[in-house]
Amino acid sequence: MVHRLKRYGQIADVMVKYGFGIFLDQIDPDSTRRKKLFKKTVKDNRSIYERMRLGLEELGPTAVKFGQMAASRSEALPPELIEELKKLHDSVTPVPFEDLLPVIEEYCGKIDETFEFFERIPVAAASIGQVHRAILKDGTVVAIKIQRPDISETIEMDTIIIENMARRFEKVNPALKAYNLTGLVDDFSKMMKRELDYIAEGKNADIFRRNFKNKPDIKFPKIYWEYSGSKLLMMEYIEGVRADNVEGIKIYGYDPKKYADLGFETYLKMIFEDGFFHIDPHPGNIFVTIDGKLAFIDLGAIAVIRPERRHTFIKLLLSIVDTDVDMIVETFKKLGVRIDDDDLDDIKDNLYYALFDAEGFEISSVDAAGSLKSIPDVLNRYHIQIPGTLMSLLKVIMMVIGLGQTLNPKFNFYDKTRPYLSEVVKMQYFSPQxxxxxxxxxxxxxxxxxxxxxxxxxxxxxxxxxxxxxxxxxxxxxxxxxxxxxxxxxxxxxxxxxxxxxxxxxxxxxxxxxxxxxxxxxxxxxxxxxxxxxxxxxxxxxxxxxxxxxxx
CATH class of the missing domain: 1.20.1300 (3 helical TM bundles of succinate and fumarate reductases)
Structure with missing residues (x-):
């Protein structure tokens, strides 16, 4: 309890520092200390969204992770805020190696006995953990993902605080309910529980490797379970360039257009064939390897679609591709989206307006991801709640289209989607299942x-x-x-x-x-x-x- 009160004080200090003391004054008017601090606040000429991002960075890993997750909710937050939150991905300070040593030796034994070499400077640092490269005694190059010390306790405490603050904000300012802050925090809490369990991430990697065992151009890291656990994950080290590094791919001697198609087809298979897909496909998690494979890492965040719902999602995407707003609304209802009959015609008009001009477009002339984004934007305008799996699906497709735009400006979303989904439908009807x-x-x-x-x-x-x-x-x-x-x-x-x-x-x-x-x-x-x-x-x-x- 003492730690939580101390954390409340830290959050209050940061909010006042970046000019958000007015919100504290609204939710806790009896706090004289905060009022005094609020009076001392100097004018800040930076935008409100930039100050929000800086405040999250100062509050530490939990707040940074929350901001990263919120950045993917483009249907619920202002675009200016989304742009600022996207800058959070590379702003985490690494933990000193000495602080990680107890966890490493708990799972791997003495470093000198297990490793031929262990690189003390991390190759990547994130809000929950960081990755170090090492070489086992037998010469195998591995990547070791190590959880930050006490991060699970910190996240649990911070999540409770964030939940309480979100409820208070919505209570004192009903206009904030349109952004569904409590729903956003609930999604964050569930996501963090999954990502804190490295065993689950390792199992995800094994499932992906099994699902793509017949796809030689796709790679997922092998997990070394004898050295892995809930706080440390040892996996095959994957060397390559980021999937959005067009010049790097060309230096390797490969055509970037190939990976635009390959990445898109990989995610369509994950979603509509396997029903098990990676929901964080930003370019930092996807690499092109030296031998020309498309490799995926950081597999803690996944979503699943049950077989009986997969067909409904296929119908939804096909209806989007064909600009069939009646079918879009029908599939929404099957997925549990509640639409008021009084708003139905207006919603259909808005959906049609958003999509009718996009059929047959090329990314070079029209923003494909923007057209898909308009669908949840329309629903949000009428305060319609969107199921989490549906939002994850649309978000993933939008992100993969964005990667396709980078690698191949003439990548055609519709030309790729129609034949693939038609083939998937045939496979579903004539499969052994x-x-x-x-x-x-x-x-x-x-x-x-x-x-x-x-x-x-x-x-x-x-x-x-x-x-x-x-x-x-x-x-x-x-x-x-x-x-x-x-x-x-x-x-x-x-x-x-x-x-x-x-x-x-x-x-x-x-x-x-x-x-x-x-x-x-x-x-x-x-x-x-x-x-x-x-x-x-x-x-x-x-x-x-x-x-x-x-x-x-």
Missing amino acids: SFKKTSHTLIESIDSIMKLPKIFNRTMNKWAAGKFQIDIVAKDVERLSYTIEKATDKLLMGLVASALVIGASIVMYSADFEYSGWLLYFTIAIYFTAFVIGLAAIIKILFVDSSDKKKY
């Missing part, structure tokens, strides 16, 4: 149909017992019985034929070898059997049943 799901549905349907005679018999017994007061003549009962019986026969024949076709298709689709011998003949026999059953059903419907109907 889809066949498996369809087979389960067929089995359930057949089971339900097989129960129909029993249900019908039970119903007739209840009628016979007088439990139903229905006026119906015997002829009607006979006709009803006949109709149910014939319908059951037709459904059963159709389902059996469908099950045979799907079963044979699953065998053909999932086999990894060429068909020969008995397996080929067996599959042909199944298809022929299904054909005969289907033909028999058609003949029965056209000739047998039509003649029987004359009796009734």
